[in-house]
Amino acid sequence: MIGVPLSTGRVRFVGDLIVCSGLPRWAFKRGGTCIGRVYLTRDNDSDEVLEHEGVHVTQWKRYGMLMPLLYALAGTNPLTNRFEIEAGLEKGGYQ
Template sequence: MRRILFDSPISRLGYLYATLVGIIWGFVWSTGRVERRGGLIVFRGLPGWAFARGGSCVGGCYLTDQNVSEEVLEHEVVHKRQWQRYGMVFPVLYFLAGRNPLNNRFEIEAGLEKGGYLPRRR
């Protein structure tokens, strides 16, 4: 089952579908700048209800108001890779991993410090 769902043509189709959804959502609600950064399509100026926490990665899109530091974008690129690996199963796996980012394996993999969940070490 893993070979069919993860790192497969099916997961890549799911990633492309999620990216299309992210593009549509971003263009509908973004009032700010839209640009490509670090392999992501970044949509700024979205209302707070249109994304979770400081921003949300949907496929290859990052949806936010203004949370676009280099560290945050590096964190979001890891989420993009997670979308590529798991496709449309990713939201289910993310939900099952829990809302607490300190215990969520996908947030830990993306980097808690870069994601703004922990203070940066000096």
């Protein structure tokens, strides 16, 4: 509901991931964010990053609507956040 209207770039499917690019920077933190199957970003959509975000899709499938709460409880530091570690810190651009 947010990604498509705000996207000024391509909207594309990469596996289970819906990638919405060209969004304004205020729409997400860091290089982008994954909400369910949708990845919101301005231009951070390399193959490695999309592989990282694909793991977040799997996490959303596993935890459903608890995902935002669990992610918040895991902390804002990606280097210690278990969801970011599982998705791959290097692929996510954190190392």
